[in-house]
Amino acid sequence: GAVVSQHPSRVICKSGTSVKIECRSLDFQATTMFWYRQFPKQSLMLMATSNEGSKATYEQGVEKDKFLINHASLTLSTLTVTSAHPEDSSFYICSALAGENNEQFFGPGTRLTVL
Amino acid sequence: LAKTTQPISMDSYEGQEVNITCSHNNIATNDYITWYQQFPSQGPRFIIQGYKTKVTNEVASLFIPADRKSSTLSLPRVSLSDTAVYYCLVVMGASNTGKLIFGQGTTLQVKP
Numbered sequence: 269g270a271v272v273s274q275h276p277s278r279v280i281c282k283s284g285t286s287v288k289i290e291c292r293s294l295d296f297q298a299t300t301m302f303w304y305r306q307f308p309k310q311s312l313m314l315m316a317t318s319n320e321g322s323k324a325t326y327e328q329g330v331e332k333d334k335f336l337i338n339h340a341s342l343t344l345s346t347l348t349v350t351s352a353h354p355e356d357s358s359f360y361i362c363s364a365l366a367g368e369n370n371e372q373f374f375g376p377g378t379r380l381t382v383l
Numbered sequence: 384l385a386k387t388t389q390p391i392s393m394d395s396y397e398g399q400e401v402n403i404t405c406s407h408n409n410i411a412t413n414d415y416i417t418w419y420q421q422f423p424s425q426g427p428r429f430i431i432q433g434y435k436t437k438v439t440n441e442v443a444s445l446f447i448p449a450d451r452k453s454s455t456l457s458l459p460r461v462s463l464s465d466t467a468v469y470y471c472l473v474v475m476g477a478s479n480t481g482k483l484i485f486g487q488g489t490t491l492q493v494k495p
Contacts (some may be wrong), residue, residue: 269429300481311470312427312485361426365481372481374426 270296270366274294274375281352290379291318291348297342298364302358302372303335306359314323318345318362385409385473392490401458403489405471408452416447416454419470421488427470431456458491466493 271294272379281287291301300318305311316337317325324337336348349356363374387405395401407416415434419427433440433445433454444457458465468488475482 272424272426302483303483304485311487312483314484317482351391359424362427363483370481371429373484374428377424377426379424 269371270294270364270373272362272364272375274362274378276378277327277376278379278381280381280383283353284345284351286348286350287352287380289348289349289360289362289380291345291375293343293364293366293373296364296366298345298366299342301339301345301362301364303337303345303347304361304363306361306377308333312361315347320345349380352380353383356380357382385411385414387471387484387486388474389469389471391487391490392492393460394492394494396494397462398460401461401465401471401491401493403456403458403471403491404453405456406453407471410451410473411475412474413475415474416445416451417472417474417483418443418445418456419472421468421470427485430469432474461491461493461495463495465491467491 273292275290287333301318303315306312314327315330318337318339320339326332339345359377361377385407417432418430420430421427431443431445435447438445446455468490470488
């Protein structure tokens with residue numbers, strides 16, 4: 269199946285700093301990618317839909333000015349957590365649609381810890 | 384998107400067959416049923432997808448009754464490495480936006 273990568277796999281930062289997470293489709297082009305957040309012992313929560321060449325669509329309750337999404341190419345979407353705080357510590361997962369059946373392939377996730 | 388309901392947790396032993404049932408009473412005509420597996424600190428992995436009756440692949444079978452209001456994921460002869468969270472999702476078919484809404488999932492614990 270299609271491969272989606274994320275970088276970094278884990279990051280630790282100080283409160284107030286910004287962190288960028290990259291999501292790449294390695295062997296296919298993805299006009300649509302998704303960003304999820306997962307807290308410990310909880311399910312994945314969809315944060316936003318990232319569309320190549322246009323603005324992202326955010327789910328209700330997700331602050332677009334805090335979670336900046338850029339999808340500048342068909343193989344790369346980035347999520348920037350601005351002015352991160354400890355409550356933003358979570359597991360961030362991206363996914364991309366691929367194939368004629370629009371199958372969704374997930375990245376390995378990025379563990380963010382804000383001190 | 385149709386809401387799904389599945390058991391929070393299940394226990395099994397190595398070598399047994401495990402069946403996880405999911406309810407999706409409000410499934411629409413064009414919706415598909417999809418199951419994902421997730422190990423700790425990893426992204427979900429696609430297991431199987433079906434529309435009706437039975438679908439089988441190399442890792443699992445999916446049984447869907449005629450009314451499609453429920454589905455059962457069957458894992459034959461589980462091993463310790465099958466310990467994971469299993470998510471049942473209903474995916475829109477004809478107008479598939481790709482949005483997936485994850486429920487709570489079923490945590491399967493396989494014991495030796």
